[in-house]
Amino acid sequence: MVAPILKGSEIPMSSATTIIIQQGKLLDFIDGTTQREETPEEYVRQEIAKSLVREYGYAKKDVAVEFTLALGSRKPRADLVVFPPDMPHTQQAARIIVECKAQSVKATDRTAGVGQLQSYLSSSPNAIFGMWTNGLERYCFRKVTRAGSISFEEVPDIPAFGQEEEDAERPHFDQLKPASSDALLFAFRRCHNYIAGNQGLQKPEAFWELLKLIFCKIHDERGSDEVEFYASSRERNGGVNGPLKVKSRIDKLFAAVKSEYPTIFKKEEMVELTPVVLAYIVSQLQMYSLLESDIDVKGRAYEEIVGANLRGDRGEFFTPRNVCRMAVEMLSPEEGQLVLDPACGTGGFLITSMIHVIDKIRASERKKWKDDARADKAIQTRASRYAETHIVGIDLNPHLVKAAKMNMVMNNDGSGGLFQGNSLTSPASWSDDLRRQNLLGAVDLLFTKAPSGNKASN
Structure with a gap:
């Protein structure tokens, strides 16, 4: 296992290698030795390099960084070039x-926009x-010669x-990729x-609408038996x-979502996006598997977009994922213990607790059953x-409760245990659904970070 590398720190990468x-x-990321200037552009390039290897499955040896091209008398350097396996890098x-x-460079820029990429192709x-891509916007192209x-x-x-070229148009479930690093964060930002x-x-x-x-x-x-959440280039154009056609598929999916989650979506709600905008958003998300993406990757992406839109004036600040993980690992919840967060925000402590217990369940069942399907x-x-x-x-x-329910569903469910209410008031003032939880005297573990700020009531 490779240890993480911290800036300014001396970390042994193996028994024989030390990198400062x-x-x-x-x-x-590709060669593991070159140290590049920490610029906004370099940050984006390193994130995409990670995606090419971790999400798209290309070998590092088949990816070149700053590859020199010949364009007439000019010799520009392309950021990343992927070659077929074991082929010379020409x-x-x-x-x-x-x-x-x-991020400051726009796709329409005359010298550094998508036109530059197309000239290289x-x-x-x-x-x-x-x-x-500039981290916020992302465009993919196929060159056609006629x-x-x-x-x-x-x-998309x-x-x-x-993967065959045709398969890139409509993904199959076994081709969906868990998002790594900040790829999902970039995608959510672009879509929003x-x-x-x-x-x-x-x-x-x-x-x-994005949610x-x-x-x-x-x-x-x-x-679904086959991927329905997709938009091919022919459909988009x-x-x-x-x-x-894209809108028709998404409307059917959303009708099923409303039926499954009536406490989150009202029966009369619709996806309000125009077909053209909808097709673009679908194309930006269709390649990822949200269910298989790491909890911290999803949490960081989701909570940033939630925080930018729902953080109010009551001192609401979301607990960092590493703090949630530290607290949960310290108390280490068990399957039979009731976990409560009385100021849950988007559910960071609850999701981390849930995943912690499910990991224990998984280890227990894997030990018990030799048959993976039964396990x-x-x-x-x-x-x-x-x-x-x-x-x-x-x-x-109430908006944070709704967002927390969405977050829980994205990470395994448990959305039925989330309620709008003031946990600082008498339970007599709570809703009937919340009172029916019979929380007094029943809670085993409590994780929370109460709202804090000049206008917060503590």
């Missing part, structure tokens, strides 16, 4: 080209796919290792900004009819029962 990271430098052999920029005869003329089609994603900028909604309204689609994505992963069934039964009966959260802010 200089102040203001980043260690190159411009002729290049298969995928990725350009990474700082045009000069590389066998490069078919390209990606341009009768000697080159054009570019925008596609670049292919993963071993795109909705706000292209739908005419205020950012909080855009946030709720509807996150729920549709989760429902698709859990309940197919005039009126293409985006309408998985037992794990799911015990985990669902625990999440439904032993995880309880209360928060005064």
Whole structure:
């Protein structure tokens, strides 16, 4: 297991290797030795490099950083170039080209925008796919050559290792990738900004529309036989009819979501996005498996977007994920213990507790059963029962309760144990549903970080 590398620290990478990271430098993920200037653009490049290896499955040896291309008399350097396995790193052999920029650079920039990427693809005869990103925006293209003329089609994603070009259009469940590092955070930011900028909604309204689609994505992963949460490039660029096909699939998914979660969504609610905007958002999320993504990756992405839209003036601040994990590991909840957070916010302590106990359940059942299928069934039964009966959260802010329920569903469920209420008042003033929990004298472990601020009541 490789130890993490901390800036300014001396960390042994193996019994024979020690690397010292200089102040203001980043260690190159691909070669593991080069120290690059810590700039906004470099941060984006390193994150995408991690994605190419961890999410898309390409070997580090088949990825080149700052690869020199020949464009007439110019010799620019492409940020990341992917080559077929065991092929020489030449411009002729290049298969995928990725350009990474700082967030301040726009896709429409005349010299550093998507046009730069397309010029690189045009000069590389066998490069078919390209990606341009600044961390907030992300565009993927497929080069099409017809009768000697080159054009570019925008596609949802670049292919993963071993994936055929056609398969990149409609993903299959076994091809979905858990999001790593900040990839999901970038995707949520892109989607939220795109909705706000292209739908005419205020950012909080855009946030709720994004959460509807996150729920549709989760429902698709859990309940569909084939992926329905997708938008092909032909649909996105197919005039009126293409985006309408995407909308039809998403509307069916959302109808099922409303039926499954009536306490979160009202019967009359609809996905309010135009078909064109909807198709774009779907294309940005379709390649990920939200259920399989690491809890900290999802938590960091989700809570940033929640915090930017729902943090009010009552001193609401979300507990950092590492603090949640530290507290939960210290008390180490057991399956039979009732866990309460009386100021739960988006549910960080509760989700961390739930995952902690489910990991114990998983270890127990794996030891008991030799048959993985029987073990998985037992794990799911015990985990669902625990999440439904032993995880309880209360928060005064009804919007945060709704967001917490969404967060719990994204991480395994347990959303039925979340209630709106003031935990500082007498239980007599609570809702009937909350009083029926009979919490007084029944709570085994309490995790919380009460709201704090000049206007908070403590």
